[in-house]
Amino acid sequence: MNAKTSDKIATGVIYAISSIVALILIAMLAFILVRGVPHLSWHFLTSPAKAFEAGGGIGIQLFNSFYLLVLAMAISFPIALGAAIYLNEYAHKGRFTTIVRTAIEILSSLPSVVVGLFGFLLFVVKFHFGFSILSGAVALTIFNLPLLTRSIETSLAQIPNLQREAGSALGLSRWETVIHVILPAAVPSIVTGVVLSAGRVFGEAAALIYTAGQSAPALNFGDWNPFNIASPLNPMRPAETLAVHIWKINSEGIMPDLSAVSAGASAVLIIVVLIFNFSARKIGAKLHKKLTSA
Amino acid sequence: MDNITQKLTQKSESTKKDSMGRAVSLAALALIVIVVVAIFAFVISRGMSTFFKDGVSVSDFLFGTNWNPSVINPHTKQPYIGALPMILGSFLVTFLAAIVATPFAIGTSLFMTEIAQKRGAKIMQPIIELLVGIPSVVYGFIGLTVVVPFIRSVFGGSGFGILSGTIVLFVMILPTITSMTVDTLKSVPRHYRESALAIGATRWQMIYKVVLRAATPGILTAIVFGMARAFGEALAVQMVIGNAALMPHNLISPSSTLTSVLTMGIGNTVMGSLQNNVLWTLAMILLLMSLVFNLIVRAIGRRGEMK
Numbered sequence: 181m182n183a184k185t186s187d188k189i190a191t192g193v194i195y196a197i198s199s200i201v202a203l204i205l206i207a208m209l210a211f212i213l214v215r216g217v218p219h220l221s222w223h224f225l226t227s228p229a230k231a232f233e234a235g236g237g238i239g240i241q242l243f244n245s246f247y248l249l250v251l252a253m254a255i256s257f258p259i260a261l262g263a264a265i266y267l268n269e270y271a272h273k274g275r276f277t278t279i280v281r282t283a284i285e286i287l288s289s290l291p292s293v294v295v296g297l298f299g300f301l302l303f304v305v306k307f308h309f310g311f312s313i314l315s316g317a318v319a320l321t322i323f324n325l326p327l328l329t330r331s332i333e334t335s336l337a338q339i340p341n342l343q344r345e346a347g348s349a350l351g352l353s354r355w356e357t358v359i360h361v362i363l364p365a366a367v368p369s370i371v372t373g374v375v376l377s378a379g380r381v382f383g384e385a386a387a388l389i390y391t392a393g394q395s396a397p398a399l400n401f402g403d404w405n406p407f408n409i410a411s412p413l414n415p416m417r418p419a420e421t422l423a424v425h426i427w428k429i430n431s432e433g434i435m436p437d438l439s440a441v442s443a444g445a446s447a448v449l450i451i452v453v454l455i456f457n458f459s460a461r462k463i464g465a466k467l468h469k470k471l472t473s474a
Numbered sequence: 475m476d477n478i479t480q481k482l483t484q485k486s487e488s489t490k491k492d493s494m495g496r497a498v499s500l501a502a503l504a505l506i507v508i509v510v511v512a513i514f515a516f517v518i519s520r521g522m523s524t525f526f527k528d529g530v531s532v533s534d535f536l537f538g539t540n541w542n543p544s545v546i547n548p549h550t551k552q553p554y555i556g557a558l559p560m561i562l563g564s565f566l567v568t569f570l571a572a573i574v575a576t577p578f579a580i581g582t583s584l585f586m587t588e589i590a591q592k593r594g595a596k597i598m599q600p601i602i603e604l605l606v607g608i609p610s611v612v613y614g615f616i617g618l619t620v621v622v623p624f625i626r627s628v629f630g631g632s633g634f635g636i637l638s639g640t641i642v643l644f645v646m647i648l649p650t651i652t653s654m655t656v657d658t659l660k661s662v663p664r665h666y667r668e669s670a671l672a673i674g675a676t677r678w679q680m681i682y683k684v685v686l687r688a689a690t691p692g693i694l695t696a697i698v699f700g701m702a703r704a705f706g707e708a709l710a711v712q713m714v715i716g717n718a719a720l721m722p723h724n725l726i727s728p729s730s731t732l733t734s735v736l737t738m739g740i741g742n743t744v745m746g747s748l749q750n751n752v753l754w755t756l757a758m759i760l761l762l763m764s765l766v767f768n769l770i771v772r773a774i775g776r777r778g779e780m781k
C-alpha cells in the first residue's frame with residue numbers, strides 16, 4: 181500500500197475511534213439523564229426509601245452522602261495537608277522519602293473494596309464502632325488520602341522557589357514561610373484539588389458497603405443532638421449513601437419501581453459529581469483572581 | 475549580660491514553631507505510612523489463617539475449581555474451597571477489558587495530541603474527564619440495564635457473564651489509559667516529529683514509526699494502570715457478572731471475580747469461620763495483585779526511561 185493511502189486510512193480510523201468514544205459518553209449521559217431526570221421531584225429527593233412499595237425517595241441517602249463527604253473531608257484534609265507540606269517543604273531526597281512515596285503510591289492503587297474490608301475489620305469489628313458513619317468516614321479518608329496528598333503536593337510544588345527564598349531573606353523560618361507565603365499562594369489550586377476529590381468520594385460505594393453499612397434507618401430531622409440515635413448528626417448510626425443505595429437496590433431490591441428509583445438516584449449522583457467536577461476549576465480560577473492582582 | 479547570653483542561645487519563638495510544624499506534618503505523613511502497613515498486616519494475617527489455622531493447602535486453594543466453602547467434601551473431609559474460578563474470572567475480565575480498551579485509548583489520545591489538538595483539547599479532554607468522574611455504581615447500573623439485556627438478546631443465555639463485565643470495565647478503564655497515554659505522547663519531544671516529517675514521512679508514518687515507538691514504555695504503564703483498576707473494581711463488575719462461582723465455560727455464562735465474591739460474601743459469614751477466612755484470603759490475593767501491578771509499572775519505568 182502506498183504511504184499516502186495508509187496515512188489517509190489511519191487518520192480515518194483515528195477519527196472513527198475518537199467519535200466512538202465521544203458517542204459512548206454522550207449515550208451514557210443521555211441515558212441516565214433521560215431516564216432519571218423525569219423521576220426527580222422534591223418528594224423523591226426528600227422522602228425516605230421504601231423497601232417493598234413504589235413511591236420511595238432517596239432523602240436519607242442523599243443526606244448521608246453529604247454528611248459522610250463532609251466528615252471524610254474534615255478528617256482527610258488536615259492529614260493530607262500536613263503530609264504534603266512535609267513532602268514538599270521539609271523532606272530531603274533519601275531512603276525515608278522513597279519509602280513514603282512508595283507507600284502513598286501503593287495506597288492509591290489499592291482496590292477500594294480492600295480499603296473497605298480493612299475498615300470493616302479494624303473499625304466495625306475490632307473497635308466495635310459497628311456499621312456507622314464514623315467507620316465509613318474513616319474508610320473514605322483512607323481511600324481519599326493518597327490522591328489528596330498528591331494533589332496538594334503538586335499545588336505546593338507549583339509555587340516558585342523565589343517565594344521561599346524571599347521568605348528566608350526576610351528572616352522567616354521555613355514553617356512561617358509555608359504558612360504565610362506558600363499556602364496562601366497555593367490556595368486556589370488546593371481548593372480545585374479538594375473539590376475534585378470530593379466528587380470522587382461522593383460517588384464511592386465499594387469502600388462503604390461494609391463500613392457505613394447498607395441500611396438507612398429513619399431520621400428525625402428536627403433533632404440535631406448528635407447523641408440521639410435518630411438524629412441525623414449521630415456518627416454512630418448506620419448510613420447507606422446514595423451510591424450504596426443504587427448498588428443495593430440493583431442487586432437485591434424488590435420494590436416495583438426499582439428501575440425508576442435507580443435511574444433517578446443515578447441521575448442525582450451524576451449531576452452532583454458533574455457539578456463538583458465543573459465547579460472545581462471555576463472556583464480555583466475565581467479564587468486565584470480574587471487573591472492575586474492578576 | 476547573662477540576660478543577653480540567654481536570649482542569644484535560646485531557641486527563638488519562630489524556631490520553636492518551625493520544629494513544631496515540622497513534627498506535626500511529619501506525623502501526618504507517618505500516619506499514612508502506618509495505615510498502609512496496617513492494611514497489609516491485617517489483611518495478610520487474616521488471609522493466611524486459611525492456610526495456617528484451617529490447614530487448607532495452598533495448591534488446593536489456588537487450583538481447585540470447586541467453590542462452596544459451606545459444604546464439606548465427603549472424600550477429603552475438607553470444604554470445597556477451590557478459588558480458581560474467581561481468580562480466572564478476575565484475570566479474564568481484566569485482560570479482555572485491557573485488550574479492547576487499548577486501541578480505543580491509543581486512537582483517542584493520538585487524535586488529541588497528533589491530529590486535532592484544538593478539538594482534542596476542547597472536546598475530547600472534557601469527555602475523558604467526565605468519564606473518569608462517573609461513579610462505578612452508575613457504570614454498573616448502565617451495565618445492568620443496557621449491556622446485560624443487549625448481550626441476552628444477541629447471544630442468548632442470561633446476559634450476565636464475562637462479556638458484560640468486559641464491556642463495563644472497558645468503558646471504565648478507557649479514560650484512565652487515555653489520559654495517561656496523552657501525557658506520554660505529549661512528552662515525546664517535538665523535534666522527533668519534525669525530523670520524521672523533514673525526511674518525508676507521512677503523518678501516519680511519523681506516528682507509527684517514531685511517536686508511538688518513543689512512547690511505548692509510557693503507554694505500557696498506562697495499560698497496566700488500567701488493568702490494576704479493572705482488577706480491583708468491585709461493584710460495577712459484581713452487578714453484571716452473574717455471581718456464580720463456576721469455572722467460566724464461555725464468555726456469556728454467569729461467573730464471578732475475586733471482588734464480586736468478596737462483596738457478596740463478607741457480610742454473610744461469621745468472623746473467624748473457615749467460610750470467612752477463605753474470603754479474606756481472596757482479599758489478600760487482591761492486595762498482592764495490586765502490589766504486583768505496582769512492581770510492573772516500576773519495572774517498565776526503569777527500563778524504558780526516555781534518554
